[in-house]
Structure formats: structure tokens, C-alpha cells
Amino acid sequence: DIQMTQSPSSLSASVGDRVTITCRASxxxxxxxxxxxxxxxxxxxxxIYAASNLHSGVPSRFSGSGSGTDxxxxxxxxxxEDFATYYCQQSTIxxxxxxxxxxxxxNK
Amino acid sequence: EVQLVESGGGLVQxxxxxxxxxxxxxxxxxxxWMNWVRQVPGxxxxxxxxxxxxxxxxxxxxxxxxxxxxxxDNAKNSLYLQMNNLRAEDTAVYYCAxxxxxxxxxxxLWGRGTLVTVSS
Numbered sequence: 001d002i003q004m005t006q007s008p009s010s011l012s013a014s015v016g017d018r019v020t021i022t023c024r025a026s027x028x029x030x031x032x033x034x035x036x037x038x039x040x041x042x043x044x045x046x047x048i049y050a051a052s053n054l055h056s057g058v059p060s061r062f063s064g065s066g067s068g069t070d071x072x073x074x075x076x077x078x079x080x081e082d083f084a085t086y087y088c089q090q091s092t093i094x095x096x097x098x099x100x101x102x103x104x105x106x107n108k
Numbered sequence: 109e110v111q112l113v114e115s116g117g118g119l120v121q122x123x124x125x126x127x128x129x130x131x132x133x134x135x136x137x138x139x140x141w142m143n144w145v146r147q148v149p150g151x152x153x154x155x156x157x158x159x160x161x162x163x164x165x166x167x168x169x170x171x172x173x174x175x176x177x178x179x180x181d182n183a184k185n186s187l188y189l190q191m192n193n194l195r196a197e198d199t200a201v202y203y204c205a206x207x208x209x210x211x212x213x214x215x216x217l218w219g220r221g222t223l224v225t226v227s228s
Contacts, residue, residue: 034214034215043220044153050214091207095155096170099152
């Protein structure tokens, strides 16, 4: 299985901060990397696909980068509605389609 | 409205069975692979199974293979997950999820989930 490791597991930040979350794959996944946002009691929502492409309707303050094994999700200026848990996921042809353990973004 | 609605969750004893359903609306269900993804409350996400558009190919995570069966009825726009010999570690919210089409796919549509609790 391809292991996906996110860091940090939790993060405290304030509105207006620039925030970066890292995701590392246990082997190269090219750019088959997706990011999701999940709020308590809700299903995940897609943010970014293919490492750097924004899902329709996602604000431009979100961006993604990386290739191979190392990826980042950046929120350029944190907004109140961005406090949530974020997950990365690999979508190569290699099953299972594994997710990172999540990064909980909390209000400082 | 484009949506997925799951049902069938509940409390079941270890060793018991449960059948989850997911009804799709607002899109051409038969054009998509469909997936089940689960989440232990307070924990991360885990892909469980997927099913090809015509139902001919089915794939499972190792931990459920041989116990769970994914199926679909395209005439009813429905996806199913038959879960047998349930274990405590199967306790989770089960989501029906639609991946986009193409090589660079991602889950662009999720249901609200249905909670399965395995406990005596």
C-alpha cells in the first residue's frame, strides 16, 4: 500500500494567517494527489486535484503544489470558514486509494 | 439536484450482516465508477470498495475482502454494500462517493453518510 503522511496533525492559526500543510507519499505518485476539506458532521469536500488544480468553486486562496512524494496545501489568508480538517489522498492506479491521517486546523 | 443519499446503517452485533444502499440522482449514474469510503468517528478516511460502471469489476480493501460485496443496479441508480461477518472495527460512517472520470480523478460528489455500529 502507498502510505500517505500529513504534517502537522494539528495546527493553530488565526484569521489572515498563511497556512501550509504537508503530505508525503511512501513512494512516488507523480501528481496523483488530491486534497479535501471536512467540517464536523459533514462529508469531505474536494479542494484540489492533480496536486495543483482547484475544484470548481474553491476560493483562490487555496493552492496546491508538489510532485513525486512531497506535496503542500497552502491557504494564503485564512478565513473563518477554513477552520476544518484537511486530508490528502493518492489517486494512482494502485489500490487501496489511501488518505493521509488528516490535519486539524484550529483557531488560535 | 445532483446528490447521493445513503441508507441502511444501524446497530448490529458482531458477526451480523447489514446492507447499505446509495441512491444517486441528477446525473447519469451508469457513466461512473462508484465507491464506498468509510470513516471511524473522529478518525481518518478509508477507501473500502469500488464498482465499475457496468458492474463487471469490483475491488476491495484487504480488510473487507471476502466479507463485503459491492454491487449496483443502474436501472435504479443505486449502489449497494452487503456487509457480512461484521466486526467491531467496521464501526464507521460509510460514505458513497463518486469519482470524476479520467486519469486524474478525485471524489467530487459525496453522500452525507450512514453510521454503522458493530457492538454487542
